[in-house]
Amino acid sequence: MPALEKINDQRLFGGRQMRFEHDSKTLQCRMQFSVYLPPLATQQDVPALYWLSGLTCTDENFSAKAGAQRLAAELGIALVIPDTSPRGDKVPDDPEGAYDFGLGAGFYVNATEAPFATHYQMYDYISKELPALVEAELPLSTHKAISGHSMGGHGALVMALRETGSYTSVSAFSPISNPINCPWGRKALTGYLGEDESHWQLYDASVLLAQHKTTLPILVDQGDADQFLAEQLKPEALQAASEASGSAIKLRIQPGYDHSYYFIASFIEDHLRFHARYLLPQS
Amino acid sequence: MPALEKINDQRLFGGRQMRFEHDSKTLQCRMQFSVYLPPLATQQDVPALYWLSGLTCTDENFSAKAGAQRLAAELGIALVIPDTSPRGDKVPDDPEGAYDFGLGAGFYVNATEAPFATHYQMYDYISKELPALVEAELPLSTHKAISGHSMGGHGALVMALRETGSYTSVSAFSPISNPINCPWGRKALTGYLGEDESHWQLYDASVLLAQHKTTLPILVDQGDADQFLAEQLKPEALQAASEASGSAIKLRIQPGYDHSYYFIASFIEDHLRFHARYLLPQS
Numbered sequence: 292m293p294a295l296e297k298i299n300d301q302r303l304f305g306g307r308q309m310r311f312e313h314d315s316k317t318l319q320c321r322m323q324f325s326v327y328l329p330p331l332a333t334q335q336d337v338p339a340l341y342w343l344s345g346l347t348c349t350d351e352n353f354s355a356k357a358g359a360q361r362l363a364a365e366l367g368i369a370l371v372i373p374d375t376s377p378r379g380d381k382v383p384d385d386p387e388g389a390y391d392f393g394l395g396a397g398f399y400v401n402a403t404e405a406p407f408a409t410h411y412q413m414y415d416y417i418s419k420e421l422p423a424l425v426e427a428e429l430p431l432s433t434h435k436a437i438s439g440h441s442m443g444g445h446g447a448l449v450m451a452l453r454e455t456g457s458y459t460s461v462s463a464f465s466p467i468s469n470p471i472n473c474p475w476g477r478k479a480l481t482g483y484l485g486e487d488e489s490h491w492q493l494y495d496a497s498v499l500l501a502q503h504k505t506t507l508p509i510l511v512d513q514g515d516a517d518q519f520l521a522e523q524l525k526p527e528a529l530q531a532a533s534e535a536s537g538s539a540i541k542l543r544i545q546p547g548y549d550h551s552y553y554f555i556a557s558f559i560e561d562h563l564r565f566h567a568r569y570l571l572p573q574s
Numbered sequence: 575m576p577a578l579e580k581i582n583d584q585r586l587f588g589g590r591q592m593r594f595e596h597d598s599k600t601l602q603c604r605m606q607f608s609v610y611l612p613p614l615a616t617q618q619d620v621p622a623l624y625w626l627s628g629l630t631c632t633d634e635n636f637s638a639k640a641g642a643q644r645l646a647a648e649l650g651i652a653l654v655i656p657d658t659s660p661r662g663d664k665v666p667d668d669p670e671g672a673y674d675f676g677l678g679a680g681f682y683v684n685a686t687e688a689p690f691a692t693h694y695q696m697y698d699y700i701s702k703e704l705p706a707l708v709e710a711e712l713p714l715s716t717h718k719a720i721s722g723h724s725m726g727g728h729g730a731l732v733m734a735l736r737e738t739g740s741y742t743s744v745s746a747f748s749p750i751s752n753p754i755n756c757p758w759g760r761k762a763l764t765g766y767l768g769e770d771e772s773h774w775q776l777y778d779a780s781v782l783l784a785q786h787k788t789t790l791p792i793l794v795d796q797g798d799a800d801q802f803l804a805e806q807l808k809p810e811a812l813q814a815a816s817e818a819s820g821s822a823i824k825l826r827i828q829p830g831y832d833h834s835y836y837f838i839a840s841f842i843e844d845h846l847r848f849h850a851r852y853l854l855p856q857s
Binding site for chain 2: 303305308356548552
């Protein structure tokens with residue numbers, strides 16, 4: 292069986308919006324993900340922006356709603372859009388079927404607690420297995436940037452801060468900036484990593500950013516009408532962390548915007564142009 | 575009770591993506607629709623592009639997936655996005671619950687057959703009641719253009735060809751161009767208008783266009799990888815009709831594109847710029 296089974300391929304802005312299925316060794320289940328290839332990919336390998344989605348999403352939400360492919364086509368950047376958790380009947384879900392843990396809510400960690408540890412290895416899946424796979428099978432260079440929304444903004448920041456040299460730049464929309472100090476994060480980290488909070492530190496962007504000065508380009512957008520802002524997102528922790536370590540981040544508070552894909556659509560062009568500065572050779 | 579009940583209001587590209595509910599006299603039921611107001615609408619009345627959606631859609635598909643608001647914001651054009659049929663428990667559906675008749679499939683006609691005639695008056699709703707309502711209640715001028723997809727492309731072409739002077743321009747993506755000669759159209763027209771095919775002519779864009787020379791600006795985009803192209807859409811009938819009456823239409827066959835919203839997203843900018851030429855004062 293081929294490594295990648297193509298399950299969809301649609302023309303979009305002169306390029307191709309594709310969907311693949313594959314057996315993930317890391318997650319021990321069948322996974323789906325989407326890729327947008329810009330027109331330039333018919334001639335040469337192109338760099339990729341990885342997009343990590345938020346709670347309840349699959350790869351299809353960003354693909355259909357963000358409008359990112361228009362500028363990705365123009366800039367010659369691929370989009371790689373993974374799912375948000377392992378999937379399938381064998382994969383354990385939240386015992387009460389809650390939206391914020393289990394299926395659709397992998398939180399981009401490597402779980403250590405039973406029964407989740409077997410499949411919930413999203414950190415390794417997205418930072419290691421998936422890039423190796425798509426770079427081998429698709430016309431992608433090894434140049435990568437990463438972005439995401441909410442839970443995915445958390446995942447993008449954590450991966451970029453920990454995997455030094457892997458990503459040229461990172462950005463986030465409405466990220467869960469300090470998961471060890473918010474209800475969504477505390478529930479997920481307890482469930483996947485156990486009660487010992489010392490194990491949670493590696494998955495908190497504000498902790499990581501406070502510990503080490505970084506020169507990584509970081510852009511964060513946050514709407515001030517976001518219903519989750521005060522309780523769950525806490526961008527002020529990220530700002531304080533950057534000041535603590537002397538790292539530069541660009542944090543923008545966008546007046547009137549909420550937590551939805553309409554917010555992402557409004558500013559995705561800025562994020563793509565930001566990543567293009569580091570992903571593409573400058574003329 | 576106010577004429578319009580606002581049920582959603584979200585910031586998008588500096589403007590507002592809004593959703594309303596109201597009691598429709600024409601349809602004798604409660605209806606929902608969406609409106610995008612560009613930033614300019616805070617200062618002055620703006621013209622509007624009406625968007626008619628295809629089978630199975632509501633006002634939410636185009637709102638979320640087409641990416642039209644970006645350029646609408648820049649150009650200062652509102653988007654008015656109605657539903658595709660009357661709604662509610664009182665409204666009769668296809669007896670077998672088929673996707674191509676009844677709820678979600680009003681075909682933009684004024685039905686004459688029982689039990690549909692009571693509620694299925696979508697032609698009058700969209701060409702008369704809805705514009706009067708939104709022009710009275712929202713910062714919209716009386717300048718209107720109209721566009722749509724598939725069943726909505728059919729609706730847009732028919733309304734623009736019949737309501738002379740109401741719309742400055744019309745465009746369509748993958749329209750059902752000759753409904754009296756395709757399975758979707760024949761089923762709908764039989765069900766809503768009865769067996770007498772002479773009553774169907776008023777709802778067939780190719781018949782209308784062949785009968786009368788028009789100077790209305792008309793743009794049609796059609797993907798050549800559209801699975802419904804040969805059996806249901808028949809853009810060649812529209813081309814032949816335009817030649818028969820000596821009317822100019824711009825029909826573009828787009829290689830590789832299918833029937834999905836990815837096709838619409840890829841070319842919606844062209845359509846907005848096309849309508850802007852007629853909707854906006856030229857500098």
